[in-house]
Amino acid sequence: MPFFLAALGIFALSALACLVPSLLRPSKQSAHLANVLGLLGTLAGSVCGLLALFWPGQPPLASFQAQLGLPFGTFSLALDGTSRIFLVPVFGLGLLCAIQGFLSLRHERPSQHNLGVHWLFYLLLLLGLTLVLSARDIVLFLISWEIMSLAPFFLIDFNDSDSRVRDASWVYLVAAHLGAVALLAFFVLFWQCTGSLSWQTPVTNLTETQRTLLFVLALAGFGAKAGLAPMHIWLPEAHPAAPSHVSALLSGAMINAGLYGIIRTVSLLSPKGIPPEWWGWLILLLGLGTALMGILKALAQSNVKRLLAYSSVENMGIMTMGLGCAMIGQSLGNGWMALAGLAACLMHMLNHATFKGLLFLAAGEVLHATGTVNMAQLGGLAKKMPVLAACFATGCAAIACLPPFNGFTGELTLALSLLDGSSLASTERQMALLLSFAALCAISGLALTLYAKAYGMVFLGSARSGFAENVHQKSWHGIWPLMVLALGCLALGLLARFVFLGTGMAAAELFPMQTLTGFSQARTSLDQSLTTVAAISGCVLLATALLVALRKHTLHRRGIRFMPTWACGYQRGTSRIEYTDASFTEPLARVLSPLMGQKVSISQEPGLFPRYSQLLVKAPDRLRRYVYGPLFAAIESVCNALKIFQHGKIHLYILYILATVVGLLIWGLV
């Protein structure tokens, strides 16, 4: 715990220290000072935090309590298995993103951006996240939640000269606060119903209605942060607008806080640790819908960062599916499903943090090197930036669930959990879980298509525009945090067994599942499966390395000639006959358009040899256009109608006060 408190203190103090350069006159020195202060603060804080998580010989539940100085609420922190697992990406990814941010922000013009302010909010975000994940008091939780929700607004708004960025940051702020409203209602009701401010002890004295209401409110509030459909709309706006190291942190660490909230709420509200069955089905369905929607929308995107944002929605859906599956298993007494489901949820959360962090940082490097992340204008970057291409490819392989990387292990565990649905009591349940398994397979397949497209369009083929031709080169010194993350993807895949055991322990702390049938069997057989997977993966990797070495050795003495890529018999291929991102997706988009509303449009000149033709695949967010847009317009018109009371006549405002006072007096005395 001392290390953990030190981490909190360092984050807070270095955030304050970053105020100093932010107040100085913008110059090269002040920007450099801010950059160094921010990096050092994150470095020291994160290292302390990681030490606090992994220091050997700690009690399973470390806690700390102090007074908050408020009429209610205490500064009560605790670290249990779940908190520790969720904190790993905060410190780990937070540190790597800060290093990458430091490397890329060095070249910003001091007059354009106030880096002191940027680092201040970056550190505040880390502080808020750390507190949220360890707070054990409602008041402290809400305060830290607010810090964590506000800081990204300023981080997203980094390039505030662009109106689209400003728009995106406002969308984020509104979404975050609508979620916070639900959470405020949740916590007030929680406090009223239980009479306690503790966010640690399971509650027992609730009626069925109160429990249901609390669950729905928590799902709305935390779901908005996690990006569960239909509350996901801020993600595809905010992530492309933010600087890449911020998007990586938001996507890899912050949205997990929503998932953490849902898990914690369910574990506290479940009577005797057994959630009602319909909660599990609802969460499974929500997760499934979110994952399908996310992946199908992502397929139609041509902006890499937007694609990654939708993919985050999809991955959040997969994690939620794991949680739902675990809750169903827990309520029906199936230990296999409970353990594998929750472990899969937590494993996928850790895995997602590594590969999504990697992909966002890589997308940021592409943006920095070429000036765009629009796939229609990129291509052929693999030849110019081989290290970056390798990192991106690793991330793509991991997120598309290809072994030996980590994405595979998490989804394998989830699939095994869903597959055990066939042992449940009724046919409907078996059917539903097997259908979910089929949907998970479809999602993974679509993810593979998606990332084949993302990698292919950006890195393979030849340059589609001047953006991709005039590349601003960067050596590996500038992108080594990406290589660390890529190695992390591989390591987590090979060491999945230990990740499973750790997450399994945390899962068993959350719900009393040890006594359920199939629990110990699940632990041993999943452990074995993951070990087998790792062993085969290791062999394949070794074989691949040997083959590559052999190829290099045999080619060493022969002359190698480089020729243009063979393209359908054309000797001189140009970028105009390459696949574009739209043409790559078009067949799928035609099939799936009734489901998710992709629009395919072709415009070309008539005749056999058209000089001009264009194919567009778009996936407009129907939810934003047809639901949220009209809803907010209606709210705005109601608010505007209220302006007849806000007419600017000051003496009539005083009349309102008088009328209210007289009204209250009459009401109180009659």
Place this chain on the structure above:
Amino acid sequence: MFLNICLYLLVLSNFLLLGTARVVQMTKYTALQGFLLAILLFHFGHTVLTVAVLLIKGLVLPGLLWRTLKKMPSEALICPHRLVAIDVIAGMAGLAFAIWLDGRLGSDLTHNLFPELFLPLGLTTLFCGLILIIGRVKAITQVIGYLAAENGIFLLGMPLMTQGTTWFELALLLDVFVAVFVMGIAINRISDSFASMDVDHFRSLRD
């Protein structure tokens, strides 16, 4: 008997304030209210406060208002007559409401704490001040309304005064004094910068 005459005169001064359209006349009635308050205080035996109230509410504040009036154009010193009638009717309603409230609040509170008729009088003065603020559109009448409302609060506080609260009341007086002082300066500035002293026109300043 003496107390009742004072209270009667105070009610009368309230309606005189509401019933006149001329700002000059209103300033005089404000001074009258200040004198009456001082007499009441003297009756209750608060000598220090009597002197302070007489000085501030009876002389200095009306004097400040008077100074401001002299610098203002003459058309700014007449309120629309239409409003005057409505104000008087509203004042009557306020008086009726105050008497009703006195009855409703129950005899315990009223008789232990307030001398007879004190509570309705204080409330009426307070309401009349607020009606002046709401009903008159000149900036200077807002100040006069504010002063009348403060007199009402002062009247309500008077029975609660013991020796220890003298300093508290003095501090309140100082507060009012500063407020009127600032308002006087603001009104001067407004009349310099804007063509009209009509607060209705301030609405162009809203967001």
